[in-house]
Amino acid sequence: MAIDEAGFIALLTGRLDDANRVATWILGDATAAEDAVQESAARAWRSRDSLRDDATMPAWFGRIVVNTCRDELRRRGRRPSVADLRLADPLPDPSIRTNPEDRDEVARALGRLNPDARVVLALRYGADLTVPAIAARLGIPEGTAKTRLRDALDAARRAMAAERAAAIRAEEARA
Amino acid sequence: MSEQLDLARAEALLRAHYAELDPGALRPETSAQIRAQLEAAAGHRGRAPTQLRLDPVRGASLTGRLGLGWSLAAAAVVALLVVSWIAVGRLAGPPVAGSPSALLSPGASAPVVASPGASAGSGVPSPSGDTDAPSATASASDQRAIAFADRNHGIVVGGYQGQGAVWATANEGQDWTSTIVPTAPLDSVTVLGSLAWASATCVGADPGCTPAVLESQDGGATWAVIAATSVGSLSFVDAQHGFGVDAGSQGSTHVLATTDGGRTWATAAGAAPCETGFAAAAVSFADANNGWVACEAESAVGNSSKEVVATSDGGASWTVRSRIRLAGNSPVGSLPLPGTFRSLDMLASGTGVAATWNEGLIRTTDGGATWTRLPLGAVGGSLQWPGAAITGDGGLFALTMDVTSNDTSATFNLGLTDGRDWKPYGEFARLPAPGTSPTLEPASPPQPALASSVAFFDATHGIATGGDANHAYLWRTADGGKSWSVSAHGGTSASIMAIHGDRAWMAVSTCPAGAQAGDSACTASIERSDDRGATWAVIGHATLTSMSFGNAKVGFGIGPLPHSASGDTTSGNGLGPYTTLDGGATWSPLANSRPCGSLDPVSVSFVSATQGWLGCEGMGGAGEASKGVMETIDGGRTWTWRSRVYGPSGSTNIGSISITDYLAFLSMDADGRGMWVGLRNSTFRTSDGGRTWVSCPPGEFDAFQTSGAAIVPGGPWFVVQSGSNIGTDPVGAARLMRSDDEGASWTQVGGFIPSPSAPAAP
Numbered sequence: 010m011a012i013d014e015a016g017f018i019a020l021l022t023g024r025l026d027d028a029n030r031v032a033t034w035i036l037g038d039a040t041a042a043e044d045a046v047q048e049s050a051a052r053a054w055r056s057r058d059s060l061r062d063d064a065t066m067p068a069w070f071g072r073i074v075v076n077t078c079r080d081e082l083r084r085r086g087r088r089p090s091v092a093d094l095r096l097a098d099p100l101p102d103p104s105i106r107t108n109p110e111d112r113d114e115v116a117r118a119l120g121r122l123n124p125d126a127r128v129v130l131a132l133r134y135g136a137d138l139t140v141p142a143i144a145a146r147l148g149i150p151e152g153t154a155k156t157r158l159r160d161a162l163d164a165a166r167r168a169m170a171a172e173r174a175a176a177i178r179a180e181e182a183r184a
Numbered sequence: 185m186s187e188q189l190d191l192a193r194a195e196a197l198l199r200a201h202y203a204e205l206d207p208g209a210l211r212p213e214t215s216a217q218i219r220a221q222l223e224a225a226a227g228h229r230g231r232a233p234t235q236l237r238l239d240p241v242r243g244a245s246l247t248g249r250l251g252l253g254w255s256l257a258a259a260a261v262v263a264l265l266v267v268s269w270i271a272v273g274r275l276a277g278p279p280v281a282g283s284p285s286a287l288l289s290p291g292a293s294a295p296v297v298a299s300p301g302a303s304a305g306s307g308v309p310s311p312s313g314d315t316d317a318p319s320a321t322a323s324a325s326d327q328r329a330i331a332f333a334d335r336n337h338g339i340v341v342g343g344y345q346g347q348g349a350v351w352a353t354a355n356e357g358q359d360w361t362s363t364i365v366p367t368a369p370l371d372s373v374t375v376l377g378s379l380a381w382a383s384a385t386c387v388g389a390d391p392g393c394t395p396a397v398l399e400s401q402d403g404g405a406t407w408a409v410i411a412a413t414s415v416g417s418l419s420f421v422d423a424q425h426g427f428g429v430d431a432g433s434q435g436s437t438h439v440l441a442t443t444d445g446g447r448t449w450a451t452a453a454g455a456a457p458c459e460t461g462f463a464a465a466a467v468s469f470a471d472a473n474n475g476w477v478a479c480e481a482e483s484a485v486g487n488s489s490k491e492v493v494a495t496s497d498g499g500a501s502w503t504v505r506s507r508i509r510l511a512g513n514s515p516v517g518s519l520p521l522p523g524t525f526r527s528l529d530m531l532a533s534g535t536g537v538a539a540t541w542n543e544g545l546i547r548t549t550d551g552g553a554t555w556t557r558l559p560l561g562a563v564g565g566s567l568q569w570p571g572a573a574i575t576g577d578g579g580l581f582a583l584t585m586d587v588t589s590n591d592t593s594a595t596f597n598l599g600l601t602d603g604r605d606w607k608p609y610g611e612f613a614r615l616p617a618p619g620t621s622p623t624l625e626p627a628s629p630p631q632p633a634l635a636s637s638v639a640f641f642d643a644t645h646g647i648a649t650g651g652d653a654n655h656a657y658l659w660r661t662a663d664g665g666k667s668w669s670v671s672a673h674g675g676t677s678a679s680i681m682a683i684h685g686d687r688a689w690m691a692v693s694t695c696p697a698g699a700q701a702g703d704s705a706c707t708a709s710i711e712r713s714d715d716r717g718a719t720w721a722v723i724g725h726a727t728l729t730s731m732s733f734g735n736a737k738v739g740f741g742i743g744p745l746p747h748s749a750s751g752d753t754t755s756g757n758g759l760g761p762y763t764t765l766d767g768g769a770t771w772s773p774l775a776n777s778r779p780c781g782s783l784d785p786v787s788v789s790f791v792s793a794t795q796g797w798l799g800c801e802g803m804g805g806a807g808e809a810s811k812g813v814m815e816t817i818d819g820g821r822t823w824t825w826r827s828r829v830y831g832p833s834g835s836t837n838i839g840s841i842s843i844t845d846y847l848a849f850l851s852m853d854a855d856g857r858g859m860w861v862g863l864r865n866s867t868f869r870t871s872d873g874g875r876t877w878v879s880c881p882p883g884e885f886d887a888f889q890t891s892g893a894a895i896v897p898g899g900p901w902f903v904v905q906s907g908s909n910i911g912t913d914p915v916g917a918a919r920l921m922r923s924d925d926e927g928a929s930w931t932q933v934g935g936f937i938p939s940p941s942a943p944a945a946p
Contacts, residue, residue, distance in 0.1 A: 014226040022219045029210035039207050043214055050218045054225060115201040123386070134195065135202035156846065159809075166194040 017057050020066045021050060027067075028074045034135030035078040035128055037116055042078075049077045071146055075128055082124035114176060118168035126161035133158055327351070327583060329382075329527060330571040333375040335579035339404040340571075341382045343369025348384055348396070352404035357581070365407045367396040372428070372527075374418040378403045381446050385416045385431035395431070397446045413449045415440050417466040417527060425472065427452060427499075429464045439467045439477055441499070454499040462491060466528035466538065473498050474532050476552050478525040481509070488524045491516070492538075492552040505552035517553040520546060526570045537580060539570035545582055558582075633657050634918040635668075635937045637892035638904040639683040646894070647717040648904055648937065649678040649690055650918070656692060657940055660717050665902065665920040665933040670940045673720070675709070681892075684733040688713045689768050690720065691728050710768045724769040728762065730849075734790040739764045740820060742785045745777055759784050761798065761820055779814060779823040787850040789858065791897075794819045797826070797874055799850035799860055811847045812838070813860070813874035826874035840876040842868060851893045859927050861890040861903060869927030880927050900924050904937070 028049055032042035052073050053060075060069050119127055132138045132146060144154035209215075327349075332338035340351040340360075348365040350373075368384035380400040395414035398407045420426035424445050430436045437460065441452035458464050458479035469475035474496055481489035491507035506517025523543025530536030534551030537558070545558040571583035635657075636650035648659040648668070656678035659668045675692035682689045690713075695706035708727040711720045728741040745760040760777040764770060779785065780800030790796030795817050802810035812828030827839030845862030852858030856873030859880070867890050868877040892904040906918040917936040923929060 018219065018222045018226065021222065022215065025215050025218060026209040029207060033205055033207045034202050037205065042207065043210070046210060046214070047218060050222065054222060115197050119201075130198060131202065134198040135205070159846070162191065162194060162198075165198060166191060169194060169197060 014057075016063065017054075017060070020063055021053055021070060024067060024070045025050070028070065031071070031074055031131065031136055032078050034131035035075070036081060037119060037127075041081065045074065045077045045081055049074045052077060068145060075132075075146060079124045079128055082127060114172040115169060118165060118172045121168045121171075122161065122164050125157060126164055129154070129157050129161045130165060133162075328369065328371040328571065329373045330573045330581055330583040331373045331375040331380070331529070332573040332575045332579055332581050333377055333380075333403075334575050335577050337375065337403060338573065338581060339373050339375055339380055339382070340583060341370035341373040348382070348398070350382065350400075350404055350407065354403065356579075361405065363405065363407065365398060365409075367398065367409060368394055370398070372416045372418045372431075374420055374426070375404075376420050376422070379420070379423055380404050381418050381420060381426065382407070383413075383415055383418055383428070383431075385414045397449075399446055410445070410447050411449065413440075415449050417464075417468075418446075419467050419469045419475075420446075421469050421472045427467045427469050427475065429467055436463055437479075439464050439499075452499050454495075454497075455501050457493045457495070457499070457502045458491070459504075462489070465490075465525035468528040468530040468536065470530050470532035474530075475499060476505075476528060476530045476536065477502070478528045478538055480525050487521045490519055490523075490525060492519065492528075492548075492555075494552055506555065517555075519555050520557065527572060529572060529574045531574060531576055535574065537572040537574045539572040539583075541570060544570065545572050547580075633940050634906040635659050635892075635904050636906060636918070637678075637681050638894045638902055638920065639681045639688060640894045640896045640900075640902055641683060641686060641688075641716050643896055643899045645716055646902065647681070647683075647688060648892070648920075649673070649681055650891075650906075651677060658690075658717065658720075659937060664900075665922065665937075667934065668937050670938055672940065674711075676706075680728060680731050682731045682733045682739065683894075684736055686714060686716050687733075687736055687767075688717050689731060689733065689739070691726075691731060692722075710771075712768055723767065724764075724771070726762070726771040728771070729759070730785075730787045731768075732788045732790045732796065733768075734793040734796065734819075737765060737767045738790075738793040738819075739768055740774075740788045740790050740796060741771060742788055743771070745773060759786075761785055761788065763820060774820045776821060776823065779816075779820070780812070783810060783812060786847050787860070789850050789852040791852060791854040795854070796820070797850060797852045797858070798823060799847045800828075801847045802830075809843065809846045811841060811843070813841065813850065813870075813877075815873060827877060839874070842866070842877065842879065848891075849893055851895050853895045853897050857926050858895060859893055859901065859903075861893050866890075867893075867903065867927070871926060880923075880930065901927055902933075903930070 025046060028046045029042055032045040032049075033039055036042050036045060049070070053070055056073070060066060119130070122130070128147070129143060132143045133140075138146065140155050140158060141151055143158065144151040147154065149157070327340050327342035329342070330338065330340045336354055336356050338353050338357065342349050342351075344364055348367040348370040350363045350365060350370065351360045352363075353360045365382075368386065370382045370384050372385065373380065373382040378401065380403065382398045382400075384394075384396045384398075386395045395412055396409050397411035397413055397415060397418075399410045400407045414431045415428035416431035417429045418426060419428065424443055426442045426446055428440045428442075428449065430438070430440050430451075436451075437456040437458040438451045439457060440449045442449050457467075457477035462479035462481045464477050465480045466478040467475065474494070475498070476492060476494045479491045479493060487510060489509040489511070492505045493502045494505050495502050504516055506515075506519045508515045508519045508521050510521070520543050523540030523546070525538060525540055527539040528536065529538075530552070535547075535549045536552065537545055537547045538555070539545055543557065546555040547558050548555050573579075573581045575581075633651045633655060635648035638646060638648045640646035644662060644664045646661045646665060648661075649656065650659075651657045651673075656673040656675045657670055658673040658678070659670045661668045673690075673692070675694040677693040677695065678690050680691035690711045692709050692711055693706045694709070708725060709722045710724045710726055710728070710731075712723045713720045726741070726743060728743045730742040731739060732741070733739040741762040741764070742759055743762050761774045761779060762771040763774055764772075779798060783800035783802040785798055786801045787799040788796060789799075796815070796819075798814045798816070800812045800814060810828075810830045813826045814823040815826050816823045825838045827841035829837050829841050829843045845866040847860050848862055850858065850860045852874070857869070857871045858874065859867055859869045860877070861867045867880040869880055870877050890903050890905045894902045896902075901923040903921045904918060905921060917939070919936050920933040921930045922933045923931075
């Protein structure tokens, strides 16, 4: 049964903190996450007639948030971003320090991954969801979620290794 | 240089990264702002249509009366623009005009759920699909690119339920036919008379995405995959010669070219169209000589450095027609700073249109030197996947869609213009949404219950289990699989089976609504039948992911190891081998709990109480995984590798086993013959106890996913497959394949295994 607008708004605003966390994990920065939460709220409002049971609100809105973030990643992914151009820059980046497991390295490695991989990693290792929960959140079969997570983790591993190699090279170039 | 980083370390780094990134709650002022906007929107419900004027900062104004017919599209534009100026405003101060309440505009509070069917609840796509499978499947549709050969003949491509989809019209968009193609969603299309090409591209390193180039020779009615290249922004000048951009890389200053109708692609001869630092984003050739490329460099907050270059000698040389940079270097011609290129369509006359993200459609009449924004006017709609096409007979088409398209059924609009102003074609020329299109409506329920596991007592008597998301079913055959009876079984999921003699075992999960097998909320049980599957009884409780019996009492399985921190089986730490000595009632871990070493046990197949094989697998990627097969002759106390692959050229590899695919299921007989099947359509067979594995003929298995396998000792081999061979077979079907030569050749037995009609959802 459709819920009234006041109830909908109360439910939705109750989910904003969670939405912000998930969006930040997926997008990797707080500013973009806030935009995504606002956009998600707008989408949810426009689509509210499709929410037939308030008990499903968390999953329903959760999926809108994930889709909004994925769309943003796709938009970014279709052309070289500032970060990508910096990666291609042969000059050592002064922000790269010797610590090979620097957090920036992980962030840059994640930036190399495709949107679906970033989403699934954020849900697994950020939101700490189980594979079935990830499947439910994304609306995909559990087997697909498992395969996607496996692929994403492996891609992340390779990307982190590549980032570490780049950092070591940069350090050697400075030495 | 290859730095090794093991998976456990990678997982730890990821967890640390996300923990450090965790921002906690939304900033209170933002939260309050959203609430205020929602309440304002609710308060405006029912008021008269309103004049809106937005965003003079970016020169993007929208003026118009919001009528019911297009309030959705306009609201989408409002939301997109407002989100855009929120982003701009953060850097440049508050917007000059507009109010926060515009985020959720009065127009949006009209009944604007996209599909007319929404209120009727008939298959309306809903994001609440966690427990509502039909709705969830119907929502996965989008339209991503558009091309018109002339005013009448056009094609739109996109995705439907994760596959490619094509919509074609022959009468200016009044009527559309739709087709699904078995590729990733399509994001580029071009039309040349009755010929058409489309492509599915993959961004970056995307193991889950297979690129494709498709060709149609009948105006888009039927398609064939002709290449597996990630090439976007297709543009053909004749049946053989075409151009595109390299979508598989992070950007190239060159475009790609084909001289064989799209089958092979290489960097186009001649100079690089884009200057250093720019990447080709879209290409359009009007004829063999005259072409244009839209190039792009760094972007920020919806703006981007960009340029349009042109050639009049087939690409031998290029001239910059227009250019603008974020850093404000002296611009050439006139290009808007906002927007990033999505598509480009040019005529030889120098008139053309480009679609952009964030800046909508821009148009040139002077060969790309000056570009002006095309107001979408009453056509409305935002440009989630912006697309536009121009034709030599005066047609200008725009692909517009609702920004919520991932979440609800989208409305897809098509505009036709005389070049001065948009005229909606008719009221709206809507592309048929998948939920309402006869050709896209699945002939059977969206997720039919399919047999996924199979076991045979002899060459004629077999059983199969499987189901849909919510119900388990049991199939039985007494004629070698030619015909099946099917009945509902208890539980919500049943897929693991083992047999010995007339006895059969089945692992059954019963999950509450919303949970899936493996959740802690589910109960797992082992059921046994002593009469070839006619009657079943619960004999114990264990969570097993594989099960095999060496005799009527002694069995082996794979399940989560006790004392595992989380019971999580995805990180590769939690699975181990189990054994039962009492016919399946009680199960205990084998003493040797990590036989596969750094790999994980995946599937077990025993032929006696002492002899059996174990399929092991490690993490993989891009369709490849470390894997191996071990054998024991002492009931699992000790194991010996028969084959193993850790990498393409590793010195630790043993025997011969493909690194391709993920090992899902292993089945062996007492003579050391057997097969393993993968998650991605591969089936391999061995005749030497698992030392060497050869691929079963792929042609037999195209488009179907093998999910279960059974070997009748001394008799035929069977596999059960499910999938959808689009165009000829029902959407979602399972079939039985039989081999009488130990896996060398396979033939389908009978028709499809019947799917029960799903009971009403609880």
